[in-house]
Amino acid sequence: MTPTELARGFTQESFEAFLADRQEPDWSIARRREAWSRFCDTPLPDRSLEEWMRTDIRGFKLEQYTLPSSHGEAASCRSPGSLLREAVEVSAATTTIDSQHGELLIDPKLAAQGVLFGSLDRLLAEHGDLLRPYLFAAVDGQADKFAALHAACWSGGTLLYVPRGVVVEHPIHMLSVLSPRGVDLGHALIVLGEGAEATVLAETASIEASAAGLHCGAVELHVASRARLRYVNLQNWGTGVWHFAHQRALVGQDATLQWTIGALGSRLAKVNQHVALVGRGADAQVNGVMFTEGKQHLSYHTLQHHQASQCTSDLLYKGALQDQSRLVWRGMIKVDHDAQQTDGYQRDDNLILSDKARADSIPGLEIEADDVKCSHGATAGRVDEDQIFYACCRGLTRKEATRMIVAGFFQQVFDRITIESVRVALGEAIGRRVREYH
Amino acid sequence: MSETLSIVDLHVSVGEKPILKGVCMTVRRGEIHALMGPNGSGKSTLGFAIMGHPGYRVTQGRVDLDGHDVLAMAPHERARAGVFLAFQRPVSIPGVKMADFLRHAATNVRRPERKEGEELLPMRQFRKELNEKMQQLKIDPEFARRYVNEGFSGGEMKRAEILQMAMLRPRFAILDETDSGLDVDAVRLASQSIAEIGGEEMGILIITHHEQLLEHNKPHFTHVMLGGRIVETGGPELAMELHKRGYDRIRAAHPEAAADEDALESMAAGSKN
Numbered sequence: 001m002t003p004t005e006l007a008r009g010f011t012q013e014s015f016e017a018f019l020a021d022r023q024e025p026d027w028s029i030a031r032r033r034e035a036w037s038r039f040c041d042t043p044l045p046d047r048s049l050e051e052w053m054r055t056d057i058r059g060f061k062l063e064q065y066t067l068p069s070s071h072g073e074a075a076s077c078r079s080p081g082s083l084l085r086e087a088v089e090v091s092a093a094t095t096t097i098d099s100q101h102g103e104l105l106i107d108p109k110l111a112a113q114g115v116l117f118g119s120l121d122r123l124l125a126e127h128g129d130l131l132r133p134y135l136f137a138a139v140d141g142q143a144d145k146f147a148a149l150h151a152a153c154w155s156g157g158t159l160l161y162v163p164r165g166v167v168v169e170h171p172i173h174m175l176s177v178l179s180p181r182g183v184d185l186g187h188a189l190i191v192l193g194e195g196a197e198a199t200v201l202a203e204t205a206s207i208e209a210s211a212a213g214l215h216c217g218a219v220e221l222h223v224a225s226r227a228r229l230r231y232v233n234l235q236n237w238g239t240g241v242w243h244f245a246h247q248r249a250l251v252g253q254d255a256t257l258q259w260t261i262g263a264l265g266s267r268l269a270k271v272n273q274h275v276a277l278v279g280r281g282a283d284a285q286v287n288g289v290m291f292t293e294g295k296q297h298l299s300y301h302t303l304q305h306h307q308a309s310q311c312t313s314d315l316l317y318k319g320a321l322q323d324q325s326r327l328v329w330r331g332m333i334k335v336d337h338d339a340q341q342t343d344g345y346q347r348d349d350n351l352i353l354s355d356k357a358r359a360d361s362i363p364g365l366e367i368e369a370d371d372v373k374c375s376h377g378a379t380a381g382r383v384d385e386d387q388i389f390y391a392c393c394r395g396l397t398r399k400e401a402t403r404m405i406v407a408g409f410f411q412q413v414f415d416r417i418t419i420e421s422v423r424v425a426l427g428e429a430i431g432r433r434v435r436e437y438h
Numbered sequence: 439m440s441e442t443l444s445i446v447d448l449h450v451s452v453g454e455k456p457i458l459k460g461v462c463m464t465v466r467r468g469e470i471h472a473l474m475g476p477n478g479s480g481k482s483t484l485g486f487a488i489m490g491h492p493g494y495r496v497t498q499g500r501v502d503l504d505g506h507d508v509l510a511m512a513p514h515e516r517a518r519a520g521v522f523l524a525f526q527r528p529v530s531i532p533g534v535k536m537a538d539f540l541r542h543a544a545t546n547v548r549r550p551e552r553k554e555g556e557e558l559l560p561m562r563q564f565r566k567e568l569n570e571k572m573q574q575l576k577i578d579p580e581f582a583r584r585y586v587n588e589g590f591s592g593g594e595m596k597r598a599e600i601l602q603m604a605m606l607r608p609r610f611a612i613l614d615e616t617d618s619g620l621d622v623d624a625v626r627l628a629s630q631s632i633a634e635i636g637g638e639e640m641g642i643l644i645i646t647h648h649e650q651l652l653e654h655n656k657p658h659f660t661h662v663m664l665g666g667r668i669v670e671t672g673g674p675e676l677a678m679e680l681h682k683r684g685y686d687r688i689r690a691a692h693p694e695a696a697a698d699e700d701a702l703e704s705m706a707a708g709s710k711n
Binding site: 385395399405407410412 | 489490512514516522523528529530531532538539542544547550554585602
């Protein structure tokens with residue numbers, strides 16, 4: 001069967017045809033079937049569920065999208081420019097279009113050190129036994145209908161496997177592109193062995209700024225003991241894209257994770273960003289930079305799960321909203337009974353630039369250990385007219401003053417992001433978007 | 439035409455409440471004017487109205503700069519035309535470094551036609567100038583990297599205002615209680631700094647309660663404001679008298695303005711409670 005004959009939507013028939021095309025270990029196919037039946041049995045979430053009560057997806061029609069095909073003409077079309085790769089020397093880079101791989105670049109020295117990088121489809125076929133303990137070990141493929149759809153039908157995707165002790169010098173760049181009305185079911189699997197180090201710059205984009213599209217993805221970050229990972233997600237899908245993602249990191253003993261999310265794009269985003277501190281002394285820093293406009297609705301649900309003792313987690317999200325857009329953040333710090341001497345913090349600040357924008361911040365703590373330090377904070381406010389007047393008295397136009405105040409608002413989180421190109425790209429992208437308000 | 443900032447019969451309201459009731463004053467470039475008066479007499483209102491604060495509504499009168507209608511300009515245009523206000527309570531802008539803020543400000547004021555996004559003053563030239571000015575004003579160079587007025591002490595804020603004036607080189611400056619909250623030495627330093635920067639280049643209106651700030655800036659004119667209007671104008675000796683003897687003589691001489699003043703003050707007190 002050729003891809004053009006596939007029925008639209010995600011049907012049993014199209015799923016079988018999809019499976020028949022796959023070249024991967026049997027255990028993986030079996031898992032897909034399991035996830036598929038879960039997908040079929042689970043209704044789309046609605047607003048009666050606590051997690052979805054602020055996020056309305058009634059406008060989303062799953063039947064308008066279709067299963068990806070490995071025969072795709074992918075990656076031949078012109079992809080939009082990257083925001084993060086400018087003036088950055090990279091150790092490896094890849095671009096996918098509708099989760100199918102196009103160009104791939106990898107420093108031969110890394111390959112010689114045993115680093116695996118590229119299409120997860122291909123590398124799973126070649127290294128199934130190596131990857132089996134990691135694939136879907138961090139994210140739950142049963143969490144909801146979208147998680148199940150992803151677990152059943154993921155395709156393309158990107159693997160980075162860095163063996164024990166290997167330090168990847170330059171950042172690794174991953175660009176995921178959606179075509180108009182395209183579907184991306186990509187899975188990002190990052191595995192750092194003991195003491196390994198890497199920086200990953202993952203970014204998304206659409207070929208057409210406002211065309212419809214679906215991304216139903218997952219990110220799994222496995223950071224073994226003493227490893228250090230800096231992971232950046234710059235979500236810059238076009239404003240017609242539905243973006244559903246389950247993302248989870250497992251951080252081992254004395255390992256360090258710095259995870260930065262930049263969220264600029266999509267029509268609607270519902271993202272679960274979870275960090276599990278599973279080894280004693282693990283450290284996770286989570287940074288979020290959000291800017292929404294038009295009718296965008298971005299919803300981020302974060303979890304800092306302290307499962308081991310003496311771990312640190314520090315989350316700082318900052319969002320600015322204009323037009324009628326909406327940001328939802330629901331954060332939770334969960335401390336297990338044995339996770340003594342936990343140091344956990346979460347904070348979400350929002351700057352509201354227009355009358356019709358709205359931000360919801362809902363922090364939460366769930367603590368079962370007794371020797372912990374945990375706190376949270378959240379603020380939402382308008383741009384201060386006194387600040388604008390003061391800046392205007394120094395010759396800045398109202399717009400220039402607003403832009404500067406917005407940039408200042410994000411500075412605190414930019415100060416934490418240790419990668420210059422990411423700071424610059426986010427700062428410039430936000431600066432371009434800020435409009436004038438009276 | 440000589441360069442002048444002229445204020446003619448200016449009436450200003452905040453909300454529905456009239457604060458200024460017909461203020462007249464002409465400041466020529468090179469002149470120093472002192473504006474004195476009790477708290478709540480309307481001195482700060484004059485400064486805000488001249489800069490175009492949106493909360494201060496001009497109901498009557500004119501402000502002209504070399505014959506141009508200042509009131510028709512947006513606040514940033516007034517700044518670019520060469521009018522400067524040193525705030526009594528400077529506003530902090532978290533996350534914005536003093537040096538970046540000043541580079542934008544100085545570029546805009548020196549190139550009034552600049553559109554946003556167009557080039558700023560060259561970094562090297564700007565840095566050099568900023569360092570020189572900071573040295574002159576005895577300001578720690580670390581200042582440039584701090585966020586605008588964020589966590590500044592009272593004295594630091596006032597010095598930062600003078601530094602901004604030095605960098606923007608306005609033609610007319612209004613200094614609103616640049617001495618308040620400073621100790622004697624800090625006031626002396628501020629006074630010297632203003633004199634060094636001002637000189638013949640500027641017309642300066644100094645709003646103050648004390649004569650120390652005037653030590654190095656001997657006013658050509660002293661104005662006394664009471665109840666929203668200027669009730670007396672004299673030379674430097676008037677400032678000295680007010681500093682020594684207070685406002686009793688002025689109140690007695692201008693009972694109507696004094697009554698307005700009391701009314702305003704009780705309203706202000708009422709609104710605070």
